[in-house]
Amino acid sequence: MYTLNLTEFSQAEFLANYWQKKPVVIRQGFLNFQDPICADEIAGLAGEEQVESRLVYKKGEQWQAEFGPFDDFVRLGDKDWSLIVQALDHWSEDAAKMIEPFRFIPHWRLDDLMVSFATPGGGVGPHIDLYDVFICQGSGRRRWKVGDLGEHREFAAHEALLHVDPFEPMIDVELLPGDILYIPPGFPHEGVTIENSLSFSVGFRTNSTSHLFSGLADHLIDSEQGLELISDAGRTASEHTGSIDSSDYVLIKNQLQHFLDDDEKFRQFAGCFLTQAKHELDLLSAEIPFSFEDVNFAMQENSLHKLGGLRAFYFTESVGQGLCYIDGVEVNFAPDIAPVVQMLCDNVELSPEQLAPWQDNAEFLAFLTEHINTGYWYFSQT
Helix, strand or coil: CCCCCCCCCCHHHHHHHCCCCCCEEECCCCCCCCCCCCHHHHHHHHCCCCCCEEEEEEECCEEEEEECCCCCCHHHCCCCEEEEECCHHHHCHHHHHHHHHHCCCCHHHEEEEEEEEECCCCCCCCECCCCEEEEEECCCCEEEEEECCCCCCEEEEECCEEEECCCCEEEEEEECCCCEEEECCCCCEEEEECCCEEEEEEEECCCCHHHHHHHHHHHHHHCCCCCCCCCCCCCCCCCCCCCCCHHHHHHHHHHHHHHHCCHHHHHHHHHHHHCCCCCCCCCCCCCCCCCHHHHHHHHHHEEEEECCCCCEECCCCCHHHCEEEECCEEEECCHHHHHHHHHHHHCCEECHHHHHHHCCCHHHHHHHHHHHHHCCEEEEEC
16 A cells, blocks of 8 residues: 655645645655556556557657557657556556545546656657646656646647647656656646656546536436426517517526536436546456355455446435445445445445444345446455
8 A cells, every 4th residue: 555655744735735726746755666567567558459548759850649559669669758558547456556645635536547658758748737636756767847827828749649838847856766746737747758667647637617518418318307498488578589688598597507406416417427437447247246145255354345447426415315326327225324335435445344344234235246246346355
């Protein structure tokens, strides 16, 4: 398990002074850091169809980007290229543990854990991200420059690469293994590798208003909600047929506002929307389904793990009523087991001791057995 080593400020001070405000270097944020995965394993993942990967390099002065899967990298030589794999937490249990020290930020904000292997001179160019990122340096060294907020011109260096004009760095630093660079949204930055290195990025983002409304539209269509039409019995004659007067404007706006003000319906949408997997899950469905008895026995001897990348959330206002959300679906359960369902959502691993009070609980065994057989949770020996 990784532990965040904060010597210059506490978590509370970080949130108050840096989070979404300004970048900061956390020297030796991970003490005695060891890569959870090696370059060869990353290359292997990049060869898988279901894994999102890309190569970034230059051909002459022209930036290039290719998307995986990739068979080999010999043609690229030994410098000036980067291999990026998204959602590493979906595919590597060891790497997923790097997310745990950042749990003081709610998990619904998490985007993914990205890894980059880069040769000397490799990078993706100067750019601006719209999310918060903790860049954790693994083996090797990489130089990072970070500019200030401002009016920075962005342009397409390649159809898959949005770059930004040169900027004056407010941070110019060489990261060593275990160092962490935090960058809020909107700050231009560029990393260039000094020697073969691995870099792990824990990203957090929210959704744009347009993305939320797009998701809401899909949800309404799929669930056959929002079919009500405007009713305006008692309307008076209009003198200007081309006009949308103030009363009609209010009718149209209230048609949308009515749904947004319905907390039960909007929570259902938000819970389903926010738990949708951002990348494909590496489901671990058992060849032979678990029975209640199998699960009860396993609980006594083994730790229970949440599948990497699985998004399972609850609302504090409704979890006691027996509602949570798992992988884009609203899930009903017996309200009596709400405390342990909260534990499942809050933690990536639960020990036999933590689960002991729920052994032989038929309602919990039914809940857990279903989701183990789906592949969302699994047991491993302690």
